[in-house]
Amino acid sequence: MQLEVVAIGGYEEVGRNMTAVNIDGEIIIFDMGVRLDRIMIHEDTDISKMHSLNLIEMGVIPDDTVMKNIEGEVKAIVLTHGHLDHIGAITKLAHRYNAPIIGTPYTLELVKREILSEKKFDVRNPLITLENGNKLDLTANITLEFVKITHSIPDAAMAVLHTPYGAVVYGNDFKFDNFPVVGEKPDYKALKRIGKQGVIAMVSESTRVDFEGKTASEGVAANLLKNDLLGTDNEDNAVVVTTFSSHIARIKSITDIASKMGRIPVLVGRSMSKYCGIAQDIGLVKFPKETKICWDPSSIDKTFHQIMKDGKENYLMVVTGHQGEEGAVLSRMATNKTPFRFEKYDQVVFSADVIPNPMNAAQRYLLEARLNLAGVRLFKGAHVSGHAAKEDHRDILRWLQPEHLIPAHGDFNLTSAYAKLAEEEGFRLGEDVHLLRNGQSLKFERVI
Numbered sequence: 543m544q545l546e547v548v549a550i551g552g553y554e555e556v557g558r559n560m561t562a563v564n565i566d567g568e569i570i571i572f573d574m575g576v577r578l579d580r581i582m583i584h585e586d587t588d589i590s591k592m593h594s595l596n597l598i599e600m601g602v603i604p605d606d607t608v609m610k611n612i613e614g615e616v617k618a619i620v621l622t623h624g625h626l627d628h629i630g631a632i633t634k635l636a637h638r639y640n641a642p643i644i645g646t647p648y649t650l651e652l653v654k655r656e657i658l659s660e661k662k663f664d665v666r667n668p669l670i671t672l673e674n675g676n677k678l679d680l681t682a683n684i685t686l687e688f689v690k691i692t693h694s695i696p697d698a699a700m701a702v703l704h705t706p707y708g709a710v711v712y713g714n715d716f717k718f719d720n721f722p723v724v725g726e727k728p729d730y731k732a733l734k735r736i737g738k739q740g741v742i743a744m745v746s747e748s749t750r751v752d753f754e755g756k757t758a759s760e761g762v763a764a765n766l767l768k769n770d771l772l773g774t775d776n777e778d779n780a781v782v783v784t785t786f787s788s789h790i791a792r793i794k795s796i797t798d799i800a801s802k803m804g805r806i807p808v809l810v811g812r813s814m815s816k817y818c819g820i821a822q823d824i825g826l827v828k829f830p831k832e833t834k835i836c837w838d839p840s841s842i843d844k845t846f847h848q849i850m851k852d853g854k855e856n857y858l859m860v861v862t863g864h865q866g867e868e869g870a871v872l873s874r875m876a877t878n879k880t881p882f883r884f885e886k887y888d889q890v891v892f893s894a895d896v897i898p899n900p901m902n903a904a905q906r907y908l909l910e911a912r913l914n915l916a917g918v919r920l921f922k923g924a925h926v927s928g929h930a931a932k933e934d935h936r937d938i939l940r941w942l943q944p945e946h947l948i949p950a951h952g953d954f955n956l957t958s959a960y961a962k963l964a965e966e967e968g969f970r971l972g973e974d975v976h977l978l979r980n981g982q983s984l985k986f987e988r989v990i
């Protein structure tokens with residue numbers, strides 16, 4: 543048996559995830575993502591028109607030229623969930639492989655949108671939907687199973703390859719949420735069954751492994767939002783909440799609270815309408831029936847005009863721009879580029895952390911300063927992460943008992959923190975827990 547894990551992207555950074563697993567010459571690729579902070583640096587460029595090699599050079603997408611040196615044939619491209627750091631490079635790389643793209647229904651709907659917006663390459667790989675909890679034979683020797691897990695986007699899967707030698711698990715990204723608001727809790731039974739059957743190797747995210755304890759549930763975020771929105775004297779004022787457009791569970795909580803407040807929920811922004819619209823269309827979520835969704839500039843202006851005319855206190859606006867991004871709706875509202883006007887005692891709730899890079903910090907600072915000047919009340923605590931913390935990782939290691947561990951989706955600080963946890967659980971760095979750089983591969987050989 544020969545098993546090879548190829549670290550293509552996401553092994554030196556948070557973003558541009560891509561890993562290949564080669565089992566006796568049959569290769570399965572996991573994820574093809576972008577690195578979002580690199581896109582921001584080159585903000586004047588439209589990546590939909592750019593060539594893969596330029597984007598590789600800019601560090602935006604994974605450098606898959608390393609695949610030339612890997613002996614074997616790519617049989618499938620497997621996507622775990624719809625975040626752009628996992629699917630955003632599909633349009634730039636997938637056409638180079640004669641293989642189908644496999645994902646859960648929501649993930650594949652988002653992939654279709656990506657393909658439609660691409661202007662440089664024609665991606666014609668077949669798209670195959672695999673529901674969580676189901677299996678699909680990829681070759682005579684390899685079967686893919688999607689295990690239901692929770693994350694900050696619906697329909698996320700942990701991908702498991704069943705091979706004649708044991709299982710290979712790709713867990714990137716996940717959290718263990720027992721009160722997830724939208725969707726069900728993780729399939730712990732399946733994880734324990736797979737552990738009992740035997741796991742040869744696991745590739746795991748490490749984004750939040752340096753946080754002690756367990757990541758709080760989405761149900762906690764819903765209560766924090768209730769506390770901010772129902773527990774504040776805001777009856778006569780505007781209420782605006784900003785969060786991740788793909789965080790459907792969070793947006794569901796916000797819209798439900800809006801209904802409780804007797805306000806009409808209004809989802810504003812291009813990406814807000816894309817992620818929420820698809821989730822509603824495929825039946826993953828049901829927003830209150832009075833919910834309005836608007837995305838193009840003219841309908842956004844019209845809606846804000848209406849809100850100002852009817853009285854801001856009748857609506858609850860959910861908008862893009864939690865990082866202070868210049869072109870996003872919240873920044874445009876704060877700089878009077880829409881018909882909306884902030885006034886003293888209006889309420890803005892940031893239901894998201896600042897993604898820690900200096901550019902975001904600067905943009906958020908500017909946005910908050912502008913809102914403060916207008917006398918707006920700012921609320922920032924209502925958020926929980928979508929990534930497993932240290933004790934969540936310890937649980938999955940105990941259930942799966944993998945023979946080899948490869949931490950991914952982090953810089954060396956994070957992958958090292960994961961290795962440290964693994965050593966606490968009896969693994970040894972260099973023996974059965976392995977730190978890889980982008981472009982490196984690891985071979986396990988054994989006689990069966």
Ligand SMILES: [Zn+2]
Nearest residue numbers: 623625693715
């Ligand atoms: Zn993710």
